[in-house]
Amino acid sequence: MTNNHGAGDVAWQNWHRNGTRCPKGTVPVRRTTVHDVLRSKSLFDYGKKQRRLPLARRVDAPDVVSGNGHEHAIAYTGSSSEVYGARATINVWDPAIEEVNEFSLSQIWVLSGSFDGTDLNSIEAGWQSGQSGALR
Template identity: 80%
Template sequence: MDTVGRKRQVLVLLLFWSFFFLCQTSKAAAAKIPSNLNYTKYRQVSNLRLERIERHLDKINKPSVFTIESPDGDIIDCVHKRKQPALDHPLLKNHKIQKVPPEIPKLKMVKTDGVRDVSNSSKSSDERLGAVNWQLWHKNGQRCPKGTVPIRRSKVNDVLRAKSLYDFGKKKRHGLPLARRVDAPDVVSGNGHEHAIAYTGTSQEIYGAKATINVWDPSIEVVNEFSLSQIWVLSGSFDGSDLNSIEAGWQSG
């Protein structure tokens, strides 16, 4: 009977410690779940998926030299220029970053304070911009230090908005009709995507692009809906086989 009693005691202790460690593991996993996740908007996610998302975010969110918190809640990381995610690409290994273009574009007329200035000013770009807050996170007067690049920190919610972790950060292909029509550049496709296209000939030189974007108060009603105002610089063919784009603008949703 003593032997049976000792076995029962050992079994009870094993069950107790197993239950204890299980509770601690559950608490640790739950601690990784952001408290601001809106489960009425996003489906319930498993701890395994959250761990995969966290590992991916640790990979793409580079260590910052300086951090700025935007009034809208975004976190801007000032990352050393040699540590920016773009340089993780194998083809950009040992890439030399050019601070100035190899060829200076022709002088363009610059409008400052309502007066067009055609003089070749030696002022830096920061001096020309002055106190213009062209990003929301500039409003507190902070800027990233020299030698760093500002990168918005990606969060778990950003990944959950994508269809999957594989699709996160990738542009959705809608198969929009991008036919070049000189007579009617404004195109409204069947799915409600409205856009305008301007293009140049293959022999024309391009030094850059500029746009003034008027942003109002877009109404976002469903999860997959968004309002986007941006400028694209495209290269390649429109069939999508070698199309590359640089995009900048303002998106809500």
């Protein structure tokens, strides 16, 4: 077994020490050690990712509150960045519709490609309530 740093043979899991492998059809789960917890600045910070520098606002980024009443936030990664996941906390408790032409929408989008229509890929998840009051 070789680690990612090329340092040679390394037992990176406890069950590797005796030469065994993870049983077929199972997933190895690394157990947290006391040393792992003590490396953290505090118990509150344990398991949290380190803060990164704030994302720079792109010059061509649209305003987050436009004149049409839509509110949204955008985060860009850059042309060569790979995204391995996304997460959102969406409050869907009793969305209120006050006007006939209104609807309430909470969603997360992950987009890849360009907006010229040739290679845009999108995955979306969320919740909306329209003028019929039906939740979708």
